[in-house]
Amino acid sequence: MTAPAPASFKLGTRGxxxxxxxxxxxxxxxxxxxxWGPEVAQIVAITTTGDRVQxxxxxxxxxxxxxxxxxxxxxxxxxxDCGVHSMKDVxxxxxxxxxxxxxxxxxxxxxxxxxxxxxxxxxxxxxVGTSSPRRTAQLLSLRPDLRTETIRGxxxxxxxxxxSGELDATILAAAGLDRLGYADGATLSIDVMLPASAQGxxxxxxxxxxxxxxxxxxxxxxxxxxxxxxxxxGFLGGLGGSCHSPVAALATIAGGRVYFRxxxxxxxxxxxxxxxxxxxxxxAPALVAALAADMLADASPALRSLxxx
Ligand SMILES: NCc1[nH]cc(CCC(=O)O)c1CC(=O)O
Numbered sequence: 001m002t003a004p005a006p007a008s009f010k011l012g013t014r015g016x017x018x019x020x021x022x023x024x025x026x027x028x029x030x031x032x033x034x035x036w037g038p039e040v041a042q043i044v045a046i047t048t049t050g051d052r053v054q055x056x057x058x059x060x061x062x063x064x065x066x067x068x069x070x071x072x073x074x075x076x077x078x079x080x081d082c083g084v085h086s087m088k089d090v091x092x093x094x095x096x097x098x099x100x101x102x103x104x105x106x107x108x109x110x111x112x113x114x115x116x117x118x119x120x121x122x123x124x125x126x127x128v129g130t131s132s133p134r135r136t137a138q139l140l141s142l143r144p145d146l147r148t149e150t151i152r153g154x155x156x157x158x159x160x161x162x163x164s165g166e167l168d169a170t171i172l173a174a175a176g177l178d179r180l181g182y183a184d185g186a187t188l189s190i191d192v193m194l195p196a197s198a199q200g201x202x203x204x205x206x207x208x209x210x211x212x213x214x215x216x217x218x219x220x221x222x223x224x225x226x227x228x229x230x231x232x233x234g235f236l237g238g239l240g241g242s243c244h245s246p247v248a249a250l251a252t253i254a255g256g257r258v259y260f261r262x263x264x265x266x267x268x269x270x271x272x273x274x275x276x277x278x279x280x281x282x283x284a285p286a287l288v289a290a291l292a293a294d295m296l297a298d299a300s301p302a303l304r305s306l307x308x309x
Contacts, residue, residue, distance in 0.1 A: 005036045009216070012071045012080030015045035016154045021179045022202045023084040025104060029220040044080050046070050050089075065091055068205075072098050075205065081213050083205040087198035087229050088173070090205075092237045099208040102221035103229060107175035107200040109250060111135070111193045112185040115162045115169030119143060119192065126168035129161055133246040133267045135171050138193050140269030155180055175200035194248035194263050197232035201225055224253045227281065231288050235262055238292030239307045246306065251284070258284040264295055266303050273299050 009030065013023035020043065027041035050066035065072065071083040072095045087103065094100060116122045119142050129151035130136055136148045149167065151158055155176055161167045173195070174187055204220075206213040228251040235249045249262040261276040275295045277287050296304050 003034075003215070005034060005040055006212075007040070008042050009036070009040050009082075010042050010044050010080040011082055011084055012044050012046050012074050013084045014048055014051055014067065014071070016051065018155055018176050018180055019084070019086070020045065022086065025179075026082075026084045026202065026204060026220070029104060030216060033219045034216060044074070046074055046080075065095065068095075072205070075207050081206065081210075082217060085203050085205065086176075087201040087203040087233075088196050090198070090203060092233050094205070097208050098205050099214075100203055101206050101214055102204045102217040103225040104202045104204075104220065105222040106225040106228070108178060108187070109195050109200040110174045110190060111171050111188045111195055112174045112177055113169060113171050113188055114159060114185040115167070117186050119188070122146060122169055129158060129167040129170040132171075132196070133244060134196060134248055134265070135193070137246045137265040137267050137269040137272065138248070138263075139171070141265070141272050142192070142269075144269065155182070173199050190250060190261070194250055194261060197236055197247060197249035198229045199250075201229045203229070227251075228253050228258075231258065231260060231284055234285055234288045235260075235292050238289045239264065239296065253281070256281060260284065260288065260291070262291060262295065264299060264303060264307070266300075266306070271300055271303050273303065 011023050011027055013019045023043045027043060030036065031041050048067050048070045067089040068085060068091065074080045075083055076097055113119060119139065122143065124145050125147060127147045127149055128139055129149050131150050131152055139146055139148060151161060155172060158170050158172065159182065162170050177185065204217050206217060231251040232249040236247060239247060246265045246267055252259045258279050258281055263272055263274050265272040273295050275291050277291060279287050296307060
């Protein structure tokens with residue numbers, strides 16, 4: 001509050017409806033925290049590779065930083081002051097020169113099923129659209145009769161395919177549906193479907209060493225979200241897998257303790273390795289690394305091979 005308000009503060013984001021809503025949440029948080037006028041926080045929409053290439057599954061496009069590369073470049077060039085991201089889509093290893101500085105309080109971490117009241121209630125052989133290897137594996141482990149189909153596109157496009165009957169059901173993150181104002185669907189307990197690491201968290205990046213921006217972002221950081229998501233990302237890093245590998249991980253922090261659960265699985269759902277622990281915050285990073293190593297050691301060679309770079 002003591003620093004004078006900048007004339008403008010540019011928030012870079014993808015241009016999808018969900019990304020824009022999330023960027024507005026960050027803009028509102030910054031504006032409130034620093035007492036800025038309504039003209040200061042400005043949203044700059046930037047198209048990423050992941051947005052441009054809609055006709056192929058993500059895993060096939062390959063390459064790194066599908067959702068972040070263009071935003072990182074805009075940061076480095078000084079076209080934007082910070083980048084707003086769904087943490088779920090941010091690589092474990094950030095590009096040089098980019099720092100992750102803050103996260104908003106996490107939303108609902110759970111998955112939501114659209115098209116049926118529960119996974120058990122889906123008709124035999126139902127067609128379920130998802131482009132996530134994790135969701136595919138988890139669904140098939142519960143219901144091997146289901147037919148999973150790859151779908152791409154934004155949340156509205158995916159919902160429309162269920163609405164039109166092209167698909168019987170789909171699974172999306174409750175966080176995204178809630179932020180976009182979609183009330184339909186059955187929220188799945190984390191015991192039925194453990195979410196992706198970092199699901200429901202919005203993160204904010206900036207140029208490393210930008211000491212003007214860092215304190216502005218620190219003021220809106222939710223420390224428990226940052227710690228939990230960092231642990232989940234640490235688990236991914238410990239596995240050595242890409243964000244396209246079938247992994248679920250969730251850290252919950254309550255009363256100064258960490259409750260951590262994770263799964264790694266083959267995409268056909270025939271093998272799911274589960275693990276977890278409860279610890280102090282201080283012990284958690286080392287336990288996360290040990291858990292990743294233990295789960296890989298217990299996995300079959302086929303499952304383990306999904307995580308060797
Ligand atoms: N992979 C796309 C993506 N990235 C973040 C979200 C939802 C919002 C969130 O998890 O914070 C979604 C859509 C979905 O999985 O339903």
